[in-house]
Amino acid sequence: xxxxxxxxxxxxxxxxxxxxxxxxxxxxxxxxxxxxxxxxxxxxxxxxxxxxxxxxxxxxxxxxxxxxxxxxxxxxxxxxx
Numbered sequence: 001x002x003x004x005x006x007x008x009x010x011x012x013x014x015x016x017x018x019x020x021x022x023x024x025x026x027x028x029x030x031x032x033x034x035x036x037x038x039x040x041x042x043x044x045x046x047x048x049x050x051x052x053x054x055x056x057x058x059x060x061x062x063x064x065x066x067x068x069x070x071x072x073x074x075x076x077x078x079x080x081x
Contacts, residue, residue, distance in 0.1 A: 003028050004057060004067035009046075010035035010078035017057050017067040025049035035078060045078050 004017050005028065013032045015022040023036035025044035036042060036051040044051055057065065 001065060002055070002057070004054070005030040005072060006067060006069060007071045007073070008032040008035055009072050009074050010039060012071070012073050015054075017062055018059070020053065020056065022054035023051040024054045025051055030054065030072075031078075039078050045074070 002024075005015070007013060007015055008022075008031050009029060010031055011034075013034075015030060015032060021033045023031045023033055025047055026049050027044070027047055029044050029046045031040065031044075031051060033053075040051065042051050043049070057067070
């Protein structure tokens with residue numbers, strides 16, 4: 001099950017569970033659409049994997065399967081992989 005992280009690892013922008021602006025790689029590293037496209041050119045700086053739109057977990061499922069509240073931010077920001 002996806003962790004659904006709460007923020008962009010590059011710019012620390014909030015990415016709530018219902019956001020269609022969140023991008024993830026296969027390891028669930030999480031970035032906003034702006035950083036994923038403009039800074040990272042669609043590649044995860046951690047693993048080099050493809051960044052794709054994170055699916056939205058339905059609101060009625062969030063109560064039973066809540067999103068993560070643990071924020072991760074790359075020190076010094078992001079650079080392309």
